[in-house]
Amino acid sequence: MPTHLEVNGQARETENDPAIPLAVYLREELELRGTKIGCGNGECGACTVVMDGRAVCSCLVPLGRTEGRRIETIESLGDLNNLHPIQRKLVERGAFQCGFCTPGIVMSLIALLRRNPRPDDAKIRTALQGNLCRCSGYVKLLEAIGEIVREGLHER
Amino acid sequence: MNAEFRTIGKPRPQLEGPAKVSGRAQYTHDLTLPNMLHGAILRSPHPHARIRSVDLSRARAMPGVVAAVCGTDFPDLKYVNAGPAFADRFAMARDKVRFTGEEVAAVAAQTPVQAQVALAAITVDYEILPAVYDVETALTPDAPAIHEKSDLPRNVAQESIADFDGVEQAFGDAAHIFDATFEHGIVAPICLETNGVLADYDTETGDLTLWAPSQAPFFVRKEIAHVMDLPLEKVHAKSVVIGGGFGGKSQSPEPIAIAAFLSITTGRPVKILLNRQEEFLSGKSDHAKKMRVRSAVAADGTILGRHTEFWVDNGAYTHMGPAYISAVRQRTCNLYRVGAAGFDGKLVHTNKVSGGSYRGMGSPQIIWAIETQIDEIAERLGKDKLEYRIEIANRPGDRTPQGWEIGTCALAECLEEAGRRIGWAEKKDAMPPNRGIGFAAMINPSVGVLYAEGNFACVSIDLLEDGRLKVGTQSADCGTSQNTVMGQFVAEELGLDADVIDVLHMDTDETPPDLGSAASRVTFVSGNAAIKTAKSFRAEIASRLASHWDVPADEIDFTDGIASYKDDNARRLTLAEIAALEGPFRVEDRYDIDIPRPDPKTGYGHYAATYGFGAQAVELEVDPATGQVTVHKIVVVQDIGRVINPLALEGQMQGGIVQGIGMALREELVFNDGVPVNASLITYKAPRIQDTPEIDIAFIETDDPTGPYGAKAGGEHSINPTPAAIANALAQATGTRFRKLPIKASDILQATAVKPSPDLKPWKRPYNLEVASARALYPAILYPGLRKLGGKLGRKPAAKTEYDYIRPKNLQEALRALAAQDRKAKVMAGGTDLQVGLRQGVYDADTLVDIADLEELRGIAIAADKVIVGAATTIAEITERDDIRAIHPMLTEGLSRIATAQIRNVATIAGDLSQEKRCWFFRSGAQCYKAGGMTCPCYAVLGDNRHHSILGAGRCAAPCVADAAPILTALDAVVVVAGAGGERRIPMQDFYIWSGKTRVAENEIIRAIEIPRDHVPVSQRFEKVAGWDGDFADASVAVNLSWDGPKLAAARISLGAVAPLPVRATRTEAALLADGLSDTAIEAAAGLTVEGALPLSDNAYKARLLVNLTERAIKNSLPE
């Protein structure tokens, strides 16, 4: 039975095995490789995408469950030469280093800011607790997010 | 301050930033080639065994499989790693395996799943050998020999002994002798990107091309050419984006050679990606070690001499061990002024994963040991601990007893500034209880020449057609911005804007040789090379234009990207114009550190161009009820020479410091019979965003004459003093010195308890007698016996990689699917545990019945007498409901402590209740009582049982860690279960049979949870203690009080994570009702929770924790 879903605004139909993780479908069938896999077990958040407005680990969502759902991945934001203001801020503020965690962090952040455009520090930390970053120590990330919130960048 | 510079000293975002943040950067995981195969590796299940035979025939016949290989197929060559003298490992095990997880065979197949499935079809015949897991046992004369041939004592891989004169004398002259032993476990690098490789062998040309996230393509190429028996020039490493290094990707990780060989065998590209568990099992982590530090101190505090003995766990094979030994011995007597130095270090084989390298290479821990002792010296001599450090700080012009000649050095200033910034003078005499401030310092060579190849670097600069420049370096940027910094050096030297420069790293065809990124060397060595090359580039332009313009080259000026001759407007060219005139060209140059290498035997010598210094100050607070530590602030003051890119450098400092927090308080691999049982990012507790404190960074610039623009090295400096400063702050906060890292909350709680340990009265549970006698028999009789028996008769847990998935339309259809006889179906709601557990072999199913979206199971209804929560309602949906919060605040608040936002968004309330037990032996595939059956042992009895039950454990000691369990028990909830014959209702009180085992039958589905509401005033509280915020609990308490006016009418208290079932604390409840709610009554009532407890060897802390937590929960639940 095919699965019908929407990925980054585009309707998709796939005959792929409904048991495979959404992350694998995105990366291998759609070649949307911005979504990273750091553990495959829901532990690191590198695979975070937005599903019907909520941040989820795409490594733990079976493809079949995306039937009728809306998925947004990092590729739905800016591209290389036209970054989303949030992305630009993260770059300018040195909010990440190796960048492997970054697409997942951006998607967690998008989901947070859509529901709560003015989160305080505690809410930001709660929303990102599932996104492991080994490089940055999170300091510059928190600073950058503070500026994103103050400047209302996600609304642009 | 840096007004005279164009780009040096300016914050420059990293060059690769836009590609990374937009998801467009190409990591190894993201690469594909036409015709590519996927490789998978079969790993040894035994820590030590002889391989009698490997049968690949069945695997070769499996669908999609193109090749299957084992060790004897590979060339008969060993990795050279630390030099031929240490070569002890084949690219794949040939005759013997020496640790669990060692590579035994590999397959290449069309898809990753086919490759995985084919592994199960390989049969290996092992002869199991006795194994040894710790250094002490390995050194005993009758320990099994892990490697046969050696001139050294049994299992010793290397000895490093030195006494640079005067140590004995120093101890003879000393007024005080300090002597203590310190120990630490193995820390894992945890790169978010696991190791992987894409290898492509061209059968026609014989060229092997590799894409792999390596810190050192130079090493990879050398090793792979060697073990594949190919000429060096036939091996090519290509540029990729790297997802973190920290030492974890140094040398040549094993998958590279295996993928290379599979590609050579098949003539097709082969990609291998390690999964997270493999990364823990086989990826090289840090080394563990034990250190005995003895210091001889004069009456005035002068350190006359120090002798350090250290024993390093090398693991099964020698990789970074010798480099580690040399890094550690060099930290023993160089920091602070020490008179005489001596050490005795041993590198010892055990049957564990080989030691690799991790940020700091053992320095943070040896510094921790020394700095602990410095604190103790200051205490004994009645000196202020900061002033004493300043007194004994290294000064410019010093020569250390290990031969380091100190050039620029601002250590004293760093210490002073750190003291000022943490407010030491104001705070030291007014420290509130449970708070502490600690100091520590560091010294690091910049850059040490540990390898013969390490003292040079080459850089190329290409002038491209459009006038842009491409800087080429074989070092590898793992995310540290070193490419950006290299670009800055070239830009500065040539007077260009940094954004006209691109940097290509790693590529061994396109860029000139360089050792790679290790030991914080790139800024310094490669940076100097970049500057030198830029100078040559400038000279090249001049010489080329000199002939065009017919003027002397030395009169040609090159500023702001324009070459000109005097004021002659006809002789003025931009880089683009030069490129048009001359065509693109390349300039390469090389920088050598011109100093002798240290004595290889002892490390003696002035072997670095200069040395970096720094000091850190930490302020923290301990929660005396739980032992948990809150780090409030870390100050770091670093003598860094000159700051090239503050944005990048601050990022390095912050990242390293937060890793240091993990190293100090939480991180270590926990082994059971040589297998890490915490091989997941839940149980291996790397710091998360909630753990990040305020970090205050200051740089003292000393403008080092040897460094590029005066810079010193930077990358590892950050982590080096952090664990020490934390430990010293903890000592002040708790009055206890801890001599083992990490210093866990449980250790702190046990060491610092103000109250006597709770009275457990184990006889209150008669069954305890039986349990206690069985445990007493475990070491000698039961454990060895059951392991043998279970090995023969027990069920073997089997990982599932493939299963069917169905999505029923309604509950009836779901129940029918479960009833089907021809398959083993299992209900899946959120699936956050089930899908993982299938791979861990803790569930068995061939079909998952996804009920997450079934209308009948979803939603929340608030009735007059109860709240009804659909079983498949997600945790997030519940916690977001204000109406539930108004009725049962504990439910929303308690559930919001479960896991992380992403998990709460899909995990369901019924799923939380139904998850399998979290015992780390069970979850790591041990054939334990619960996995293998009656004939198997419980590994928790003798293994590390810090997370296990203290109450009511029987043959299995796994606790119930579902947070919803104690909460719903305290709320007196009822679980409504649907089956073929209709519905039944199970009170929470009776819901569990054992940890992870409920009364819901395989063919039943939980439909809803009903939570009564009484319309009387209630007050509730859920308290939980866990390793990190979102982790599974070590103890939790749910308190639900009902009030009749000011009088307590009813109390329901339930305890989580301390017993296999959620335990009702009935005696505590009764005591509260009978004795009232005074502080002493609450304290006494809380003490009753642990009556009848029978802790295991490592979890006695839980009794104390439970009592304290209960007391806190009751107090916090009382209405204002």
Ligand code: FES
């Ligand atoms: S890859 Fe999904 S959480 Fe780690």
Ligand code: FES
């Ligand atoms: S930037 Fe490397 S893991 Fe976050």
